Amino acid sequence: MRHRRTRPDALLRPPGAGTTRALDAIWQVVGAIPRGRVSTYGAVAHAAALPGRARQVGYALRVAPAELNLPWHRVVGAGGRIVFPRSSRQHLEQARRLRAEGVRVRDGRVAAAALTDLDGL
DNA sequence: GCCCTGACCGCCA
DNA sequence: ATGGCGGCCAGGG
Numbered sequence: 518m519r520h521r522r523t524r525p526d527a528l529l530r531p532p533g534a535g536t537t538r539a540l541d542a543i544w545q546v547v548g549a550i551p552r553g554r555v556s557t558y559g560a561v562a563h564a565a566a567l568p569g570r571a572r573q574v575g576y577a578l579r580v581a582p583a584e585l586n587l588p589w590h591r592v593v594g595a596g597g598r599i600v601f602p603r604s605s606r607q608h609l610e611q612a613r614r615l616r617a618e619g620v621r622v623r624d625g626r627v628a629a630a631a632l633t634d635l636d637g638l
Numbered sequence: 639g640c641c642c643t644g645a646c647c648g649c650c651a
Numbered sequence: 652a653t654g655g656c657g658g659c660c661a662g663g664g
Contacts, residue, residue, distance in 0.1 A: 578645055580662095
């Protein structure tokens with residue numbers, strides 16, 4: 518076969534890649550957040566070699582395939598704040614999941630102690 | 639290609 | 652603590 522321009526993983530993903538790298542990096546970082554610990558969009562972006570692109574982390578989680586079973590609830594906004602609107606379905610769901618892991622959630626915020634650094638990833 | 643919309647963030651009034 | 656603003660950048664229309 519002379520030209521194989523499609524990698525195996527590319528076949529499992531819709532065409533028009535290019536951003537795929539960033540998404541994979543983000544998903545990998547999120548998947549590495551330990552149970553019972555939390556990180557922020559900004560920190561995840563940084564760890565995924567995408568400093569300053571916190572929004573892309575939000576997008577990555579938004580479009581993440583359910584099959585990946587990512588612990589999306591472990592990602593919160595700066596300062597440990599749950600970014601979804603107070604009474605939204607998602608906010609409640611995230612708080613519920615976090616509490617289920619023993620994370621204290623008070624007033625839409627997680628305790629600073631729950632934040633993890635995720636240094637080398 | 640332009641414009642708008644975001645699971646964001648830091649700064650400043 | 653709170654709200655506004657600009658910066659960031661990928662998608663979708």
